[in-house]
Amino acid sequence: MILEIRSLTFSFGDAPLLNDLSLTVDRGEIVCLLGPNGSGKSTLLDCTLGFHRSFSGSVTLCGKNVLSCSRAELARQAAYVPQSHTPAFPYTVREVVLMGRTAQGGLFGAPGKADYEHCDAALERVGLASFAERPYTSLSGGELKLVLLARALAQQTPLIVLDEPTSSLDFKNELMFLDTLADLAKNDGLAVLMATHALNHPFYFESKGLPVRAVMLRKGQSARCGTPGALLTAQTLLEVYGVRAAILDVADEAGTPAKTIAVLGSEQRM
Ligand code: ADP
Numbered sequence: 001m002i003l004e005i006r007s008l009t010f011s012f013g014d015a016p017l018l019n020d021l022s023l024t025v026d027r028g029e030i031v032c033l034l035g036p037n038g039s040g041k042s043t044l045l046d047c048t049l050g051f052h053r054s055f056s057g058s059v060t061l062c063g064k065n066v067l068s069c070s071r072a073e074l075a076r077q078a079a080y081v082p083q084s085h086t087p088a089f090p091y092t093v094r095e096v097v098l099m100g101r102t103a104q105g106g107l108f109g110a111p112g113k114a115d116y117e118h119c120d121a122a123l124e125r126v127g128l129a130s131f132a133e134r135p136y137t138s139l140s141g142g143e144l145k146l147v148l149l150a151r152a153l154a155q156q157t158p159l160i161v162l163d164e165p166t167s168s169l170d171f172k173n174e175l176m177f178l179d180t181l182a183d184l185a186k187n188d189g190l191a192v193l194m195a196t197h198a199l200n201h202p203f204y205f206e207s208k209g210l211p212v213r214a215v216m217l218r219k220g221q222s223a224r225c226g227t228p229g230a231l232l233t234a235q236t237l238l239e240v241y242g243v244r245a246a247i248l249d250v251a252d253e254a255g256t257p258a259k260t261i262a263v264l265g266s267e268q269r270m
């Protein structure tokens with residue numbers, strides 16, 4: 001098991017936030033972390049990465065308790081794609097991706113040939129090979145997110161943790177980003193833990209034949225966990241979001257079945 005969270009409980013001060021939460025992420029598996037604003041998605045990611053350390057329960061990464069891992073050890077197990085990243089300096093795209101190599105703890109002086117090769121391979125993987133010399137500050141939102149994904153890939157970790165990576169992306173770029181993640185999970189065996197507001201994401205990954213689970217957080221309450229179909233029901237969406245929705249069975253051009261959420265309205269209008 002790549003990531004194993006057991007009975008994690010965490011609060012800021014007195015208010016309980018994460019309550020007795022357990023989840024696992026295996027090789028090649030995608031786990032989508034869902035829940036309303038403020039339900040604790042980012043906080044859970046921070047606990048997973050050892051940024052928050054005052055939780056009870058345990059977080060184990062590749063068999064080792066995160067609280068007893070050094071920063072360098074953690075950086076070898078889990079890479080992080082943050083929600084936003086504002087560069088203060090117009091680094092080139094290659095330089096930004098190279099920062100993933102620094103996180104690995106392998107760089108003590110000038111980056112070596114192997115480091116550059118890993119960076120170029122990561123850029124190639126996200127389809128941005130031709131962007132290597134471009135200033136990072138000149139990229140669009142979608143390209144920027146892909147560069148952050150390449151930076152995480154250059155870290156060569158078994159787990160990648162992403163915080164709402166597609167929230168600022170347009171329709172097409174969102175899909176490209178999801179397809180890249182799906183490909184990494186399927187073909188490279190990457191374990192993916194991703195916080196997202198888009199409730200259709202778990203259904204999309206499922207329609208691509210990936211092992212995917214969804215976790216629904218509710219502030220201070222027990223999380224619910226399950227396959228997309230079992231978790232994302234009209235009943236759950238009404239209870240958690242106060243939104244009336246229908247879960248529709250659709251199919252792509254090849255007849256591959258998929259599900260999608262159609263929003264009908266808010267609870268107040270019933
Ligand atoms: P989400 O990512 O699901 O939107 P967060 O994990 O960012 O939720 O936040 C969960 C709750 O914890 C929110 O109510 C937020 O205000 C609170 N919170 C987040 N960070 C801190 C902090 N450093 N100190 C106190 N409260 C915090």
Ligand code: MG
Nearest residue numbers: 041042043163
């Ligand atoms: Mg958040």
